[in-house]
Structure formats: structure tokens, C-alpha cells
Amino acid sequence: MxxxxxxxxxxxxxxxxxxxxxxxxxxxxxxxxxxxxxxxxxxxxxxxxxxxxxxxxxxxxxxxxxxxxxxxxxxxxxxxxxxxxxxxxxxxxxxxEEIYPFDPQSVCVEDFLHSLAAQNSELLKSHGIALEIRADPALCWYFDEDLINGVIGNALNNAMRYTRDCIRLIANKNKDMLEIRVEDNGTGYPAMMLQESVDNKRGIDFQGGGTGLGLYFSAMVARMHGNHGKLGEVMLENGGSLAGGCFVLQLP
Amino acid sequence: MFPNAFSTPTPEIDISGKSVLIIEDYHAMRSIFRDIMRGCGADVRKITMVASGSEAIASLNKSQYDIVLCDYYLGSGRNGQQVLAEARIRGLITLDCIWIMVSADKTADTVMGAAEHQPDAYLLKPIAEASLSLRLAKIIKKKQVVKDVFQAMEQLDYPKAISLCDERMAADKTHVTDLLRTKCDLLLKSGELERAKELLEKILLERDFPWAKVCLAKILFKNKAFEAAKTLLEKTIAVSPSFLEAHDLLAEMLQAMGDLEGANSVLEQAVKLSPNSVNRQKILGEVSIKMGRLEEAERAFQKCVSLGENSILKSEGVYLSLAKVYSAKENPDEALKVLGKLNKSFDMDAIRLKVKAVEGMIYHESGNNKKAKLIAEELGECLGKDDVDHDSERSLEMARLFMVTGNTKSAITLLRCEVKNNPESKVLLDEVNEIFVAAGMGEEGAKLVEVSRQEAMEMMNRGVLLVSKKQYKEAIDAMRSAHKAMPTNVRVLLNLAYVLIAYLQKNTSEPELVKEARDSLLAANTRSPGESRFVRLMGALNKLSPPV
Incomplete structure (x- = not known):
């Protein structure tokens, strides 16, 4: 057949x-x-x-x-x-179409990040990029695992293009929010992108390919996660522990 | 200092001793799944691969599997969800079996099917070996934590299950959410609404779980606080539009409030999200009939029939409903054709009388009174032969036919019996009244219903009264004869168990009486799950004589 x-x-x-x-x-x-x-x-x-x-x-x-x-x-x-x-x-x-089966579950964040790393291990190895995961093993959070896997996977892929040789996935609890950071030691985001990330709405040159789909998707997914009126957020920054680009996802 | 991702700690699981079943219709994918399972540590000699739902059922029938990796879409025939439901219902898999459903794409149907037949995990293709391995480790751990709880639940020992939940929660922080949800469910099942409400309100302070809000709405619904429950559900749907349980409960409640239009639009939305639930389509069809929307009813019941074709959960009811819709649309040929289809896939002996009655009604509605009468006479001869299990639907269908063919006496006998068996069911009493109204006997019928209802109530309470006078033997006799007269009356079943237990508490244990009490309780719980009296009586009985 x-x-x-x-x-x-x-x-x-x-x-x-x-x-x-x-x-x-x-x-x-x-x-x-x-x-x-x-x-x-x-x-x-x-x-x-x-x-x-x-x-x-x-x-x-x-x-x-x-x-x-x-x-x-x-x-x-x-x-x-x-x-x-x-x-x-x-x-x-x-x-x-309002037919997406949004399905948040309690997830152990460290396991989640390790699984993501494992999905990309061959590629990281071939590019000679070191990946570090920093997360409290006891940290569990409530989110749609498939969607957040898409968001962080996308950010990780992006970081692989722009980093010099190192990427960190960092998760911690920050004022009642889960914060997942994808940090690299590349040259960081151009100033224009950081500004547009603040504006947050328009399609921007995030994927290198220039569709803006990745960031649009990430922002949309972040906002789908809400608790007691608070919504999730996506931010781009420069600096962080590796003094490069940082993709930051916050979930309530 | 921090572990490098390349040295991802391989989870400490050993699945080399576990038997694995892979269910996937596409050949190339099957061997990919096998390689992935081998990569996770499975022994290739213990891996079985099948290509269809029916082959899967045959394999599950033959041997026990520890892990099942199942594709949701299996080409024609059963889908993965139907295989899982059948395996659970037929007891082909144990509580320990790990069932992982795989699909290329996430839809409400694949991830939000009937709650009681959820797999242990849903994975999206492509599945990476490392993710599967981590997932297996997690499931194995979780199963260890909740195993006793589910065992107690299977034995219907809810108090034990609840205390096990508390015990586990104190020791294990990773599974707190699951355990809390199970505990709420158990409290509802035990009828402990106040305790459940208190716990849910505490949970909701932490996080807006949609399941917790729906649970709370259920309690409000049970306490008849309709408006509050409705508001809560509407808010839940606004925030979590894909949470199907909220739609289903809201539709049920709007129906109870008489708002058919509202129920209909809620169901339409739910069906758009998840078109493949037989139960939801059936309810949509029923609401459509009540609203006189025959086209919509036809579509819904047709969908039920086609969905049911490969499912163990198929029922003759949707065929009968579809036939009735065709009959109402003045298309008797199509109606009879639908009944003909029943022959192929059902045990006709069990449903013959019911199907006959509907067939008679179709002839009657198409103006063929002669044929309708013939069938009614045939059915009349079967009355009183109580060699078949009691079936409310069948009795009502037969009563309808007797009414329109002039055998009022038999119709009334059947309807009185139904009222006595279900004196507290508003739905059934309404249906009985409707049959009387349709026959132009509205007033007389209402009186008959009321008299039968009171007779039943009196018989239901006689045993309890005798127990309070310490006349135990007489109480048991009274409840036994009440049970004989009203075999499916839930209150009678519970009261029979109550008087037996009261007697057993005063006398030395008699195994036959213990069995009689236990059977009565189980029958009551099957007919009306979640009665707090059931839980209390079962607890008392287990104290007298622990279950085997």
C-alpha cells in the first residue's frame, strides 16, 4: 500500500x-x-x-x-x-478553530528539560555545543507539555544557530511564576529585535528564515497558560549567565 | 558541576523482563517502534507486533502484556482508543499494564476520550527513544504509588482508598496533583459532598484546575444550586474551552433546568471539538428529538451507529433511536432497514422483544395497524414469563405498543411495574406520564403513577420499620418480597442489605446471608453509583465479614 x-x-x-x-x-x-x-x-x-x-x-x-x-x-x-x-x-x-485540545498536566521540569536535550543530543554533539541543565529536581509545574516542548525546542534550535559553543537551560520559580531560560554565549540579539520583543506583537526575524512564526507561536502558547488572572509571557534579553542571548518563558 | 545533557541520566528502569505489544498498521513504523523499544531496554524476543485492532485483541486475549505501544489511527476497523476500551472492559489487561497511545497529531478525540479509558500516556510522533524511556520510568513509578489506591477502588472500599491517598500524598510530593484528583473523585463516589467541597476549595486557591471547578460544579448540581453551578461551568469553559467534561456537565444541567436550546448549543460545540464520542452524540440526538429537530437527530444517531461498529461499547439503543427518527420522518422502510442491521451485530435473543415492540410502533405510525396488532399480540403472549432480565427500556417500548393497539390492561401493568421499580426517577416518571397522555389517559395515568409510587415507598420502608421494632426475621421477609416485586428498585436493594446486616450484627454469621447482602449492595451500586448509603453499608458488611 x-x-x-x-x-x-x-x-x-x-x-x-x-x-x-x-x-x-x-x-x-x-x-x-x-x-x-x-x-x-x-x-x-x-x-x-x-x-x-x-x-x-x-x-x-x-x-x-x-x-x-x-x-x-x-x-x-x-x-x-x-x-x-x-x-x-x-x-x-x-x-x-477552537479545536485545540489544550491539556495542561503536572510536569517535573527537570525531566522535561532532559527529555528536550535528549531529542537534540546528536545535533549538539555534531556542532560541538555543550548543553547544561540547571533545575531543581523537585520543581513540578502545571503546563501543556507538548506545547511548551514546542516553545523551548524552538528557542533551543535558535540558540544553536547563534551560540558560540555553550547553551544553558535554566528553570526556577520566580515570584509564583515558573521561569525557563534558554541562554547562549553568542553575540546576543540585535537591539531592534529586543525592542520588538518588548512590543511583542509583530512578526519578526526570529527564525533566521524570517517568518516570525516561532516567536508568534511562543507568545500565543505562553498566553494560553493562565492562573488566577495571570498569563504566561515570552521575553528576549541579552546577558544572563553566559553573557549572550536569552530566551525567557514565564508561566503562572 | 552540572551534568551535561549528553550524559542525560538514563532513568533507572529495567524493562528487559517485560513483555511488549506493538500495535501499528504501517509496516515501516512497526519496526521503528520495535527498535525504539529495544533501545529502551526491551528484550526483542518479548516483543509482539500486530497490524490491526482485531489482531491486537486476539494477542491480548492469548497473553498478558506489561507494556502496550499503540497507534491511535489503525486504518479501518477499531482505532487505538477502541482497542484500549475493549481490553479494559473485557479484563484483558491488568492495572499494572502500561498503555501508551501514539499519534501524529493532537486532537481532542485522541487525548480527551472517555475518562475511564485513558491510556497512561499520549505521545506525539516522532517519538524519541530518550523521551519514551523517561516516560516509562515515570509511569512505572506512578503505578507503584497509586496501585493500592486503585486496588481498594476496584474492591469498592472507598474509605480505605481515601486513607491510602492521604498516606501517599504525605510521602510523595511528585504525585500530589494526581492523588488529590483521585481523592476528590473518591469523596464524590462516597457521597461525602461537604468534605469534597472543602478540599476542592482549598485546591482552587492554589491553582485554577478545570477538573476541580467541574468537580465543584457537580456538587452544586447535586445540591440543586443550578444557577451557581451553571455560572461556574460557563466560566470554566471560557478559560478552558477544550475541557470536554465541563461541556458535558453543563449540557446535562441545562437539560435538567429545561433549557434544551442551551443544552443543544453546548453539545454542538463539544461535538465539534470531539466528534467521536458515542455517548455525547447520543445525548445530542436525544436533545434534538425533544426539540423536534429530526434532521439533527438523524445525523447524531447515524454517527453513533457508525462509531459503534467497531466498539465493544456499541448498544442497540442508538439503532432503535435512529429507527424511531426515520419513522417520525415518515420513512418506515428506512426505519425497518435500521432494525434489520441489528441482526448482524447483536445477540438478538436478549433484545428481541424490545426490537419487536419498536417494529410494531413503526407499522402503527405508517398506518399498518393490522401488522402492529399482530406484533402486539405476539408480545402479549411473552408477558409474565420472567425468564429474562428486567429492562426498563423494553417495558416502556412494549407499553407504548400495547397502548396504541388497544391492549390498555397490559400497558398499565407494565407501567405500574416500572413506576414501582423507579419511584424516585423523575425522568422515568415523566416518560410514563407521557405515554398515558399520548393515549388520552393523562389524568387517569397521573393517578395511577401516584398510587404505584406510594405503594412502592410503603414497601420500601416496611423493613426498616420492622428493624426498629427489632423484628429482624420479619424485616428480612418483608424486604425479600419487596425485592421480588421490585427487582431493580435501588432503595429496596439497599434496604434489603440493611436489614440483613442488622440481623447479622445480632446473630452468628451465616455465609448465605452475607452473600445475599453483598449481592444486593453491588446490584444497587451498579444501578445507582455513588450513594453514600452504599459506602456505609458496604463498610459495615466488610467489618462483619471481610471480602474474599
Whole structure:
């Protein structure tokens, strides 16, 4: 069976499109939106397979064959970027349609950061970047693990591009808020970005690719987390313990 | 000083002795899952891989698995959630079994299915070995912490489960939230509303958990504080629009308040979030019928039928409802076709009379009175043969048909019996009254209902009265005959257990009487879970004779 047959059959959005009786000659924005979303879902399936395959190949790769190895690592990195972009798009679509299953749970923050580090360990190793995790093992917080994984994963990826050779993931409790910091020892954010981070609304050149999707997604996810009227926040700073760029997420 | 991420501490779990079942329809993905499990330390010889829901059920039927890794979308046939529900309901997995559901994409259906059939974790593809390993370690630890609690719950020993929760919470800070939630649930199940309320208010001071707000709303609902509960639920939904339990409870409450329009719009929103819950679609269909919206009802019940096809939770009720909708739409052929479908997937012996009654009504509504009467006569001959279990729905369907075909006497006998079995159920009394009204016997019916209800109340209390006069033997006899007359009356079941326990407390233990009391209590709890009297009586009985 071809992969496409399989995916379209098992795609939950496919059914809702087929049941949509308002199909007219001219595509409405709703049906285009649904097609985009179902295609993204479809692509995510394929991308997942590619990631799994590449991870498997990498793990078994002959480290003597270094040229191929580092190319594979780079491919792995790019495909993970695609995956995280797709995940963010799909999430934003669902949030817009009010069908995202926001699902906060009690999470041990240190475990969470270690799991994130492990997802990126091959890439960090190949770039020769040291990653440190500083978190109190007893610190537990209440958040949607998949969404925050997307936010911090995105910031970590970003830091990997701009750091010199070191990144720190730091978590602590700061005045009733959980603060997760992604700090690097690169040259820091340009002044314009810091200013725009304060303005916080517009799309900015955060991903290097220039879509602004990552920061927009992060700010949106942060604000979804609320408690007693307080909302989560995302900030960019320069300085921190490594005197480079800092991505800061605060959750109530 | 700080550990480097590359040396991520591998969690101290050893799963080499554990048996693993991988359920995934796509071949390439199956071997990826197997490699990941091997990477986590599983022994390849103990890994079984299957490609479909039915193969999974067959494997689970044959052997016990410690870990199940299951894809949510399994192509045609059962989905992962349906496999899990079936495995739980048929007892194919134990409390120790770790069930991990995997999907490419997060939807309300995949992560917020029926609360009682939640897996231990949901993971998004692609799953990294390190994440899975950490997750397995966490689940194993959590299972150790809550195992006794769930065991006590399975034995319906709620007081013990509650005290175990307290004990664990004091010792284990990581699982406090889970344990608090379980404890609230247990307090509700035991009918200890005040204690539950106090605890919930304390929890909510710390954090706005949507589950805690819904729990609190449940208590307000039980105390008939409808407006307060409604406000609380509406606020909860505004902050957490994807928390489905809040939608479901609000819809239930609006129905109880008579606001069908409101209930309908809440359900529409919930169905948009999670279209694949049979129960929710069924409730939506019922509300639509009450509002006379036959098109919507048809759509909802059709969805129920198609969702149920692969599910162990399928019920004949939605087929009957769908058939009735077609009949109301003056399409008897389609209605009969739906009934015909029941043949394929149900044990017809158990539901034959009920289906026949609905069939008779379809003929009656389409003007074929001759055929309706024939069926009614056939059913009339089966009356009084009490070789089948009591079934309220069946009795009501039969009574409806008897009424319209002129056999008023049998209809009244059936309806009186229903009233006596459920004298405190407003829903049922309303339905019975409606049948009388439809037959043009509104006034007479209301009187009959009231008389039967009082007769039942009198019989229900006779045993308790005799116990207060210390006439234990007579009390037991009275409650036994009440039980015979009203086999599914919950209060009778509880009172029978009460008089038996009162007798046992004064006399030497007799195993048959202990069994009779325990059976009565369990039957009462099945019909009406969460009665505080059930918990108290079960506690007293367990003191006399601990459960085996």
C-alpha cells in the first residue's frame, strides 16, 4: 500500500472535509484552510517517518565516515525544523478553530528539560555545543507539555544557530511564576529585535528564515497558560549567565 | 558541576523482563517502534507486533502484556482508543499494564476520550527513544504509588482508598496533583459532598484546575444550586474551552433546568471539538428529538451507529433511536432497514422483544395497524414469563405498543411495574406520564403513577420499620418480597442489605446471608453509583465479614 493511501484514509481532517456539504465551485477560505490543515497533518506523518529513519541511521552510523555523518546530522536538523514548523502551523490553525485540545498536566521540569536535550543530543554533539541543565529536581509545574516542548525546542534550535559553543537551560520559580531560560554565549540579539520583543506583537526575524512564526507561536502558547488572572509571557534579553542571548518563558 | 545533557541520566528502569505489544498498521513504523523499544531496554524476543485492532485483541486475549505501544489511527476497523476500551472492559489487561497511545497529531478525540479509558500516556510522533524511556520510568513509578489506591477502588472500599491517598500524598510530593484528583473523585463516589467541597476549595486557591471547578460544579448540581453551578461551568469553559467534561456537565444541567436550546448549543460545540464520542452524540440526538429537530437527530444517531461498529461499547439503543427518527420522518422502510442491521451485530435473543415492540410502533405510525396488532399480540403472549432480565427500556417500548393497539390492561401493568421499580426517577416518571397522555389517559395515568409510587415507598420502608421494632426475621421477609416485586428498585436493594446486616450484627454469621447482602449492595451500586448509603453499608458488611 502506498503511503498516500494510508495517510488519507487515516486522516481525521479528511473526514470533516468530505462531510462538508458547502463545497462550491469557488474555494471558500474555510475549505482552503481545512485543506491546508489536512495537508499539514499528512506531511507531519511523512516527516515523522523521515525523522525516525534518520535517527535510526544516525545511531548506527559509522563515525569514521565523518563527511556523510555531518551531512546526515544537518539533514536531521532541517527536517526537525520542518516538523516543528508544521506542528506550530497545525496548532495555530486548531487554536483559531477552537479545536485545540489544550491539556495542561503536572510536569517535573527537570525531566522535561532532559527529555528536550535528549531529542537534540546528536545535533549538539555534531556542532560541538555543550548543553547544561540547571533545575531543581523537585520543581513540578502545571503546563501543556507538548506545547511548551514546542516553545523551548524552538528557542533551543535558535540558540544553536547563534551560540558560540555553550547553551544553558535554566528553570526556577520566580515570584509564583515558573521561569525557563534558554541562554547562549553568542553575540546576543540585535537591539531592534529586543525592542520588538518588548512590543511583542509583530512578526519578526526570529527564525533566521524570517517568518516570525516561532516567536508568534511562543507568545500565543505562553498566553494560553493562565492562573488566577495571570498569563504566561515570552521575553528576549541579552546577558544572563553566559553573557549572550536569552530566551525567557514565564508561566503562572 | 552540572551534568551535561549528553550524559542525560538514563532513568533507572529495567524493562528487559517485560513483555511488549506493538500495535501499528504501517509496516515501516512497526519496526521503528520495535527498535525504539529495544533501545529502551526491551528484550526483542518479548516483543509482539500486530497490524490491526482485531489482531491486537486476539494477542491480548492469548497473553498478558506489561507494556502496550499503540497507534491511535489503525486504518479501518477499531482505532487505538477502541482497542484500549475493549481490553479494559473485557479484563484483558491488568492495572499494572502500561498503555501508551501514539499519534501524529493532537486532537481532542485522541487525548480527551472517555475518562475511564485513558491510556497512561499520549505521545506525539516522532517519538524519541530518550523521551519514551523517561516516560516509562515515570509511569512505572506512578503505578507503584497509586496501585493500592486503585486496588481498594476496584474492591469498592472507598474509605480505605481515601486513607491510602492521604498516606501517599504525605510521602510523595511528585504525585500530589494526581492523588488529590483521585481523592476528590473518591469523596464524590462516597457521597461525602461537604468534605469534597472543602478540599476542592482549598485546591482552587492554589491553582485554577478545570477538573476541580467541574468537580465543584457537580456538587452544586447535586445540591440543586443550578444557577451557581451553571455560572461556574460557563466560566470554566471560557478559560478552558477544550475541557470536554465541563461541556458535558453543563449540557446535562441545562437539560435538567429545561433549557434544551442551551443544552443543544453546548453539545454542538463539544461535538465539534470531539466528534467521536458515542455517548455525547447520543445525548445530542436525544436533545434534538425533544426539540423536534429530526434532521439533527438523524445525523447524531447515524454517527453513533457508525462509531459503534467497531466498539465493544456499541448498544442497540442508538439503532432503535435512529429507527424511531426515520419513522417520525415518515420513512418506515428506512426505519425497518435500521432494525434489520441489528441482526448482524447483536445477540438478538436478549433484545428481541424490545426490537419487536419498536417494529410494531413503526407499522402503527405508517398506518399498518393490522401488522402492529399482530406484533402486539405476539408480545402479549411473552408477558409474565420472567425468564429474562428486567429492562426498563423494553417495558416502556412494549407499553407504548400495547397502548396504541388497544391492549390498555397490559400497558398499565407494565407501567405500574416500572413506576414501582423507579419511584424516585423523575425522568422515568415523566416518560410514563407521557405515554398515558399520548393515549388520552393523562389524568387517569397521573393517578395511577401516584398510587404505584406510594405503594412502592410503603414497601420500601416496611423493613426498616420492622428493624426498629427489632423484628429482624420479619424485616428480612418483608424486604425479600419487596425485592421480588421490585427487582431493580435501588432503595429496596439497599434496604434489603440493611436489614440483613442488622440481623447479622445480632446473630452468628451465616455465609448465605452475607452473600445475599453483598449481592444486593453491588446490584444497587451498579444501578445507582455513588450513594453514600452504599459506602456505609458496604463498610459495615466488610467489618462483619471481610471480602474474599
Amino acid at each position: 502506498g503511503m498516500n493511501d494510508l495517510q488519507s484514509k487515516t486522516n481525521p481532517l479528511f473526514e470533516s472535509i468530505m462531510n462538508n456539504k458547502n463545497v462550491t465551485a469557488k474555494p471558500s477560505s474555510l475549505s482552503v484552510g481545512s485543506f491546508l490543515a489536512s495537508s499539514v497533518h499528512d506531511m507531519k506523518n511523512s516527516v515523522s517517518m523521515l525523522i525516525d529513519g534518520l535517527d535510526k541511521t544516525l545511531a548506527a552510523a559509522d563515525s569514521e565516515n565523518l563527511a556523510v555523518y555531518s551531512e546526515l546530522v544537518q539533514m536531521n536538523h532541517e527536517i526537525k525544523r520542518i516538523n516543528s514548523n508544521l506542528m506550530q502551523l497545525l496548532t495555530l490553525y486548531k487554536l483559531g
